Amino acid sequence: MPAQLPVEAISTLSELHPKPSHIRYQYGTAGFRTLGSVLDSVLFRVGIIAGLRSKKLDGKTIGVMVTASHNPEPDNGVKLVDPRGEMLEAAWEAHATNLANAATTEDFINALDTLVRVAKIDLSKPSRVVYARDTRPSGPSLVAAFEDGLKAIGAEGRNAGVTTTPILHYLVRAINTKGKKDEYGVDSEEGYFTKLSGAFQKLVAGKTALPPLIIDCANGVGAEAVQKMSGYLGDSIKLIPYNASTTTPGALNNACGADFVKTTQKLPPSLAGDIKPGQRACSLDGDADRLMYYYLDDQNQFHMLDGDKISSLVAGFIVDLVKIAGLDRTIRVGVVQTAYANGSSTKYLAERLPVRCVPTGVKHLHHAAEHFEVGVYFEANGHGTVLFSPETLQTLATHEPSTPAQSTALNHLRNLTLLINQTVGDAISDLLLVETVLAHKSYSGAEWDSLYVDLPNRLVKVVVADRHVFHTEDAERRLVSPKGLQAKIDALVKRYDGGRSFVRPSGTEDVVRVYAEAMIKSQADELAFRVAGLVYDETGGDPNTRPR
Numbered sequence: 239m240p241a242q243l244p245v246e247a248i249s250t251l252s253e254l255h256p257k258p259s260h261i262r263y264q265y266g267t268a269g270f271r272t273l274g275s276v277l278d279s280v281l282f283r284v285g286i287i288a289g290l291r292s293k294k295l296d297g298k299t300i301g302v303m304v305t306a307s308h309n310p311e312p313d314n315g316v317k318l319v320d321p322r323g324e325m326l327e328a329a330w331e332a333h334a335t336n337l338a339n340a341a342t343t344e345d346f347i348n349a350l351d352t353l354v355r356v357a358k359i360d361l362s363k364p365s366r367v368v369y370a371r372d373t374r375p376s377g378p379s380l381v382a383a384f385e386d387g388l389k390a391i392g393a394e395g396r397n398a399g400v401t402t403t404p405i406l407h408y409l410v411r412a413i414n415t416k417g418k419k420d421e422y423g424v425d426s427e428e429g430y431f432t433k434l435s436g437a438f439q440k441l442v443a444g445k446t447a448l449p450p451l452i453i454d455c456a457n458g459v460g461a462e463a464v465q466k467m468s469g470y471l472g473d474s475i476k477l478i479p480y481n482a483s484t485t486t487p488g489a490l491n492n493a494c495g496a497d498f499v500k501t502t503q504k505l506p507p508s509l510a511g512d513i514k515p516g517q518r519a520c521s522l523d524g525d526a527d528r529l530m531y532y533y534l535d536d537q538n539q540f541h542m543l544d545g546d547k548i549s550s551l552v553a554g555f556i557v558d559l560v561k562i563a564g565l566d567r568t569i570r571v572g573v574v575q576t577a578y579a580n581g582s583s584t585k586y587l588a589e590r591l592p593v594r595c596v597p598t599g600v601k602h603l604h605h606a607a608e609h610f611e612v613g614v615y616f617e618a619n620g621h622g623t624v625l626f627s628p629e630t631l632q633t634l635a636t637h638e639p640s641t642p643a644q645s646t647a648l649n650h651l652r653n654l655t656l657l658i659n660q661t662v663g664d665a666i667s668d669l670l671l672v673e674t675v676l677a678h679k680s681y682s683g684a685e686w687d688s689l690y691v692d693l694p695n696r697l698v699k700v701v702v703a704d705r706h707v708f709h710t711e712d713a714e715r716r717l718v719s720p721k722g723l724q725a726k727i728d729a730l731v732k733r734y735d736g737g738r739s740f741v742r743p744s745g746t747e748d749v750v751r752v753y754a755e756a757m758i759k760s761q762a763d764e765l766a767f768r769v770a771g772l773v774y775d776e777t778g779g780d781p782n783t784r785p786r
């Protein structure tokens with residue numbers, strides 16, 4: 239007789255975590271995400287889903303991160319991480335949505351039964367889950383609900399405590415590759431810090447000392463990670479954390495952090511006065527998986543260096559190293575972007591490399607990047623990383639250089655594969671990567687910025703009655719519904735020199751996003767607000783509409 243679901247345990251514990259009747263949950267861009275106060279039942283159920291996912295994958299360790307990243311402090315969320323540290327397989331996103339919405343305990347158990355049958359899960363297999371949370375006040379009780387889920391399905395849990403999303407992804411891969419040929423690193427926070435800092439120190443050895451770097455930590459969990467990382471970096475670079483108040487109520491992501499910088503295109507007010515002309519600084523988001531750089535010029539003007547600028551800097555550096563190492567015939571470097579990529583960045587990159595455009599969400603970029611030998615992917619919002627294919631790692635490990643220059647370039651590439659967190663976008667790994675490239679190129683912020691000139695752009699949020707009526711195609715660049723709206727946007731865009739605009743529903747916030755570009759800043763702003771107006775008129779917006 240095959241193993242059965244532990245119905246009694248699930249039933250008893252499920253009654254402690256009832257689903258609110260009025261809410262419909264959706265596993266979106268980055269898992270379930272909404273107000274922390276209504277997520278209890280979701281967390282309990284995710285505990286069970288994670289256990290089943292692990293059983294399905296023969297007892298491999300699954301990751302679970304409790305975070306709402308860039309969202310305001312009252313929000314929270316949860317996402318599952320597959321065994322190589324990548325985002326959950328798409329088919330299981332649908333299973334997760336379905337299970338989260340079962341109205342009663344009985345419906346939930348029936349839905350679990352169906353999943354076990356349809357996905358052919360062998361319940362006799364072991365199940366292992368590693369989990370962590372960010373610093374949000376709702377985190378501890380949500381983690382307790384999640385642990386009840388693990389208990390109900392009999393999964394073995396490893397609590398990684400309070401840490402960044404990318405460290406959790408790292409741990410998942412490190413645990414699953416332990417003792418294997420493709421071992422990713424020691425499966426602990428210390429293993430992570432040692433691996434990255436060691437590679438960084440080798441990469442910048444002999445280069446002119448880097449100036450200290452101010453890091454706006456968004457008053458989130460990144461502050462703790464930056465402080466820890468500093469201890470491992472020795473003299474190689476000094477990191478100065480700002481906005482490190484992880485316990486001050488309401489401080490998280492408030493007027494600081496990567497999302498604030500990207501959407502307002504402004505310096506976080508808390509840094510004003512402390513950052514000097516010429517000096518560069520950067521912002522992390524609430525769970526430290528996004529990174530935005532910026533600097534002030536001689537006139538004290540703010541200049542933003544976003545994900546597109548990071549992508550261009552990094553891709554160019556890797557292409558050069560591959561060439562110098564004599565590997566440009568074997569290793570093809572490509573870039574993946576989304577519709578939010580600045581038109582100038584796409585033009586700059588496409589003149590040098592293959593570039594692909596995919597829908598928003600790291601999972602889409604990650605999969606597209608896997609098609610290159612070296613895939614560089616960054617969203618304009620600063621979320622991204624670089625992937626080296628297994629064959630490329632093999633080539634780098636075995637290639638025999640024929641000149642000292644080739645040997646140096648090869649060593650740099652090998653160290654980059656260690657410095658870069660290849661499981662997911664990682665602000666701390668990415669900032670060390672950026673600092674490496676700047677040290678090698680002797681670039682200031684202004685020199686980096688001058689790779690290309692950004693087209694003026696504007697991102698606006700519109701609160702509508704129901705964002706689910708918005709459907710897109712062509713990598714989110716065009717609306718399919720509401721019917722007729724795209725034609726109106728097209729007609730409007732035509733009236734702006736260099737105009738481009740698109741509309742898409744957010745997968746992490748209850749808003750519709752509008753992006754616009756034009757040759758002149760005032761025109762980009764105007765286009766964004768006029769398209770937002772069309773969206774509002776068409777769908778009946780909420781009086782709280784607050785374009786930002």
Ligand code: G16
Nearest residue numbers: 267268307308599600744745746747
């Ligand atoms: C998440 C995703 C990102 C995405 C962002 C915004 O970031 O991981 O890929 O760009 O949400 O998505 P949307 O526009 O659908 O709301 P984070 O940093 O919040 O986890």
